[in-house]
Amino acid sequence: xxxxxxxxxxxxxxxxxxxxxxxxxxxxxxxxxxxxxxxxxxxxxxxxxxxxxxxxxxxxxxxxxxxxxxxxxxxxxxxxxxxxxxxxxxxxxxxxxxxxxxxxxxxxxxxxxxxxxxxxxxxxxxxxxxxxxxxxxxxxxxxxxxxxxxxxxxxxxxxxxxxxxxxxxxxxxxxxxxxxxxxxxxxxxxxxxxxxxxxxxxxxxxxxxxxxxxxxxxxxxxxxxxxxxxxxxxxxxxxxxxxxxxxxxxxxxxxxxxxxxxxxxxxxxxxxxxxxxxxxxxxxxxxxxxxxxxxxxxxxxxxxxxxxxx
Ligand code: NDP
Ligand code: OXD
Numbered sequence: 001x002x003x004x005x006x007x008x009x010x011x012x013x014x015x016x017x018x019x020x021x022x023x024x025x026x027x028x029x030x031x032x033x034x035x036x037x038x039x040x041x042x043x044x045x046x047x048x049x050x051x052x053x054x055x056x057x058x059x060x061x062x063x064x065x066x067x068x069x070x071x072x073x074x075x076x077x078x079x080x081x082x083x084x085x086x087x088x089x090x091x092x093x094x095x096x097x098x099x100x101x102x103x104x105x106x107x108x109x110x111x112x113x114x115x116x117x118x119x120x121x122x123x124x125x126x127x128x129x130x131x132x133x134x135x136x137x138x139x140x141x142x143x144x145x146x147x148x149x150x151x152x153x154x155x156x157x158x159x160x161x162x163x164x165x166x167x168x169x170x171x172x173x174x175x176x177x178x179x180x181x182x183x184x185x186x187x188x189x190x191x192x193x194x195x196x197x198x199x200x201x202x203x204x205x206x207x208x209x210x211x212x213x214x215x216x217x218x219x220x221x222x223x224x225x226x227x228x229x230x231x232x233x234x235x236x237x238x239x240x241x242x243x244x245x246x247x248x249x250x251x252x253x254x255x256x257x258x259x260x261x262x263x264x265x266x267x268x269x270x271x272x273x274x275x276x277x278x279x280x281x282x283x284x285x286x287x288x289x290x291x292x293x294x295x296x297x298x299x300x301x302x303x304x305x306x307x308x309x310x
Contacts (some may be wrong), residue, residue: 002039005045006046023291026291040058044063045062046065050078053075060083061291066278067093067145068204069304070225072085089144091278091286093278100150101152105158106156110129111129113269139162141195146241149163149195161173161176172206186210189214192218192221193222198309201309203227207230207236217241219246222247223275231262248262248269248270249273249274286302
């Protein structure tokens with residue numbers, strides 16, 4: 001079996017070693033522009049260049065080394081629809097996401113962001129505590145990662161809310177779904193966590209009107225994709241105080257350009273798309289397992305629905 005591998009960072013050796021361990025029968029071929037893969041069965045990619053599309057059109061399945069597939073689906077029908085696309089499900093990302101979001105929520109709830117600013121200014125000034133009953137945390141997207149985040153937050157006693165496309169039931173979480181449920185979800189959410197996939201339906205979902213539905217003094221934590229939010233409107237709402245602060249891990253343009261105004265706004269905390277990193281060994285193990293299942297004609301976890309876009 002031949003697997004075509006593309007790594008934008010060029011660091012292919014460790015992936016080859018892990019594939020040798022978890023799928024010893026496979027030959028790994030590194031993609032090079034202009035070279036044809038001779039009878040490649042599968043492709044393993046994250047954000048492939050357009051020049052790779054012809055090769056991707058001939059494999060039995062494409063495995064994505066991430067949870068989101070927007071960097072692949074942006075090619076639309078240039079990528080034949082009959083080729084299965086299989087993303088990572090969890091593969092060590094869910095616990096990282098739970099750590100990141102829990103940290104960000106507690107930082108705001110316990111006002112550590114304000115104490116950090118005070119300490120930098122040499123100020124000693126205890127602030128009134130936020131009330132937990134007013135500190136509802138709402139997660140947009142109750143999939144693999146959103147559910148894990150809600151479960152991690154449960155022991156702290158915040159009122160928890162979740163929004164998804166289809167109806168869900170999760171212990172201790174007030175759930176909402178569909179376009180009809182979004183308004184009520186947003187109006188009662190003090191800390192908004194975005195964990196949606198980026199699709200035509202969710203792109204720009206947090207525009208000015210929807211951000212305005214959040215209560216005065218709301219917080220935003222975006223760990224999904226930059227294009228879920230209207231960045232200039234987010235900045236304006238932070239400056240006006242309607243949004244008290246935001247923690248952003250993802251941006252429309254990454255790396256975030258040096259001249260981007262977010263860098264200058266103290267109430268915006270920026271991290272470089274690290275909330276849940278792809279763990280190579282876990283990923284290769286999951287992909288190897290799914291390749292074995294594909295070969296055996298068994299169903300695989302993480303199969304993307306091309307119509308829904310996730
Ligand atoms: P899943 O596919 O498991 O979950 C997606 C969730 O979003 C589901 O609950 C789904 O609803 C919901 N959803 C999708 N479309 C809509 C819609 N139109 N309206 C309402 N709800 C919708 O994805 P994961 O949890 O694995 O990952 C989520 C995203 O997190 C990824 O797509 C990626 O963009 C991002 N991510 C970011 C990382 C980072 O480092 N910053 C790392 C990993 C992922 P339903 O359950 O009804 O289908
Ligand atoms: C992912 C990501 O989608 O890293 O996995 O953003």
